[in-house]
Amino acid sequence: MKISGVTVWRKVLPLKQPYWLSGGRLKFETLDSTFVRIECSDGTVGWGEGCPWGNTYLPAFGDGTRAALALLAPVVIGEDPAGIGRLNRLMDEALPGHLYAKSPIDMALWDIAGKAAGQPLYQLFGGREGEAVDVNSSISTGTPEEMVALVETARANGYRVHSCKVGGSDPASDIARIEAIESARLRGEKITFDVNRAWTPAVAVEVMNSVSARGWFEQPCETYSQCLHVRNNAPQLIMLDECLHTFEDHLVAWRDSACEGVKVKPNRLGGLSKARQVRDFGVSVGWNMHIEDVGGTVLADTAAIHLALSTPETHRLGSWLCQPHLTDDFAHGLGARNVGGKITLTDTPGIGIEPAEEFLREPFAHYPG
Ligand code: MG
Numbered sequence: 001m002k003i004s005g006v007t008v009w010r011k012v013l014p015l016k017q018p019y020w021l022s023g024g025r026l027k028f029e030t031l032d033s034t035f036v037r038i039e040c041s042d043g044t045v046g047w048g049e050g051c052p053w054g055n056t057y058l059p060a061f062g063d064g065t066r067a068a069l070a071l072l073a074p075v076v077i078g079e080d081p082a083g084i085g086r087l088n089r090l091m092d093e094a095l096p097g098h099l100y101a102k103s104p105i106d107m108a109l110w111d112i113a114g115k116a117a118g119q120p121l122y123q124l125f126g127g128r129e130g131e132a133v134d135v136n137s138s139i140s141t142g143t144p145e146e147m148v149a150l151v152e153t154a155r156a157n158g159y160r161v162h163s164c165k166v167g168g169s170d171p172a173s174d175i176a177r178i179e180a181i182e183s184a185r186l187r188g189e190k191i192t193f194d195v196n197r198a199w200t201p202a203v204a205v206e207v208m209n210s211v212s213a214r215g216w217f218e219q220p221c222e223t224y225s226q227c228l229h230v231r232n233n234a235p236q237l238i239m240l241d242e243c244l245h246t247f248e249d250h251l252v253a254w255r256d257s258a259c260e261g262v263k264v265k266p267n268r269l270g271g272l273s274k275a276r277q278v279r280d281f282g283v284s285v286g287w288n289m290h291i292e293d294v295g296g297t298v299l300a301d302t303a304a305i306h307l308a309l310s311t312p313e314t315h316r317l318g319s320w321l322c323q324p325h326l327t328d329d330f331a332h333g334l335g336a337r338n339v340g341g342k343i344t345l346t347d348t349p350g351i352g353i354e355p356a357e358e359f360l361r362e363p364f365a366h367y368p369g
Contacts, residue, residue: 001116002041003081004369006073006105008066009035009360013051013297014327020141020165025198028054031295031326032062035360036069036104040081044115047354048107049303050267051296051322052100057196058242058268058294060100066364068101073367076105081112088273099245099270100294106271107303107351114350121306121351125276132342133308136192136290136318138325139164144180151181158341161190161318163218163290167198171207174199182213190317192216192290197242201229208234216261216317219243228258239263239290250278254285261288261317266304268294275307283315290317298323298335303351305336305343319343330359 013031020027033051040046052060075094076087087109091102114121122128137154139147139162151162164181166174178193185191197219199207204220208230218239220230231238241263244250253259262282266275275291282289291308293300301321308319321338323329335353336343346352 001044001080001082002369003038003077003079004041005039006069006077006367007037007039007363008069008073008365008367009362010062010066010364011035011297011360015325016327017140017325019325025167025169026054026056026196028057031322033296033300034062034065034069034104034364035299035355036108038076038081038105038108038112040112044112046081046108046110046112046115047299047351048104048109048111049296049300050100050104050107051294051300052267053295058100060267060294064098065101065104068095068098069105070365070367071095072102072105076109077367077369081109082116084109084113084273088271099274100267103267103269103271106273107266107300110272110303111350118349120345120347120349121272121303122310122345125272125307125310128309129311130309130313132344133305133316134161134318135159135338135341135343136161136163136292136320138320141165141168144177147177148180148184151184155186155189158338160188160341163192163194163320165196166193167195171203174207175210178207178211178213182211190215192218192239192317194218194241195220197222201226204230205233208236218263224249224253224258228256231258237261239288241265242268245269247274247277247281250281254281259287261290264289264291264307265294266307267296267300272303272307275304279307279311283312287315288317289315290319292320293322295322297326297355298329298331298337299351299353299355302335302345302353305345306351308343309345328359330355
């Protein structure tokens with residue numbers, strides 16, 4: 001079997017409500033997603049999706065994905081789709097870096113591998129661990145009262161793991177937010193305060209030494225070195241996210257004892273293959289992980305949940321789903337969904353879900369064999 005063509009679609013995904021990160025520093029109203037279909041000589045197709053969170057969250061953007069795909073599609077066309085590791089190396093040679101742009105191709109290759117094996121991806125990633133993955137909420141920055149109300153709404157929908165977005169310009173407001181949310185926390189609930197890089201090291205050390213919460217604080221500052229400084233001067237558990245890109249970044253973080261956990265996001269790391277490598281390393285060194293994608297429809301959500309579901313339960317915290325934040329849904333009820341705070345997957349081979357062409361409309365580009 002050979003790869004005979006690659007078709008690319010652009011799809012703008014409106015959010016149901018504007019989403020605020022980093023204490024209101026970053027606002028998002030739509031996402032710019034790119035869908036990839038890899039077509040094979042025997043008629044098999046594989047689907048992938050790459051959806052950065054706007055242009056300001058990471059060094060990644062939709063137009064960048066599609067421009068890179070014009071260089072990457074010819075690299076894989078004519079090749080055997082089963083050689084996923086080799087094709088990743090060829091893509092890295094053809095275009096160093098630009099990890100996010102390679103993710104939808106890698107995802108589509110795994111979809112093909114699952115279909116060829118007649119197995120869901122979680123089986124190829126090590127096998128199912130437990131019945132379901134806990135879903136992780138995403139609480140937009142607001143006043144303490146607004147954020148507590150959002151946690152209560154998420155709780156009513158079954159969420160017991162919460163990611164609360166803090167990191168305003170005023171440390172006193174963040175202390176108030178954190179104290180209000182922490183004092184409303186129920187027994188057994190897990191909360192991560194996600195700062196999304198907003199604090200300077202001084203503010204981070206001040207806030208984290210002022211609050212009563214002793215749980216997870218995520219990506220307090222912009223750079224890895226700043227986060228490491230905070231880690232050495234504050235008592236909480238540290239989760240790293242935006243500052244980790246390559247496998248080597250994760251090795252350095254482990255060597256420095258910089259964190260107790262990491263976010264594992266295929267689109268940030270360069271695809272499911274590289275995310276799986278980080279996941280396996282995280283298990284071996286005892287990290288706790290949130291495994292989810294950066295953004296996208298139920299296709300990207302479901303691909304990431306296959307990786308989460310094949311991760312030992314003692315090493316995973318919860319997985320966020322992007323689809324509930326979107327107005328458009330091409331597969332109502334199918335794929336990875338929140339059912340009472342849990343996500344389960346069927347045994348459909350591959351990712352197990354495909355976007356309809358009526359949803360995607362006209363292709364952005366087609367690269368023929
Ligand atoms: Mg984060």
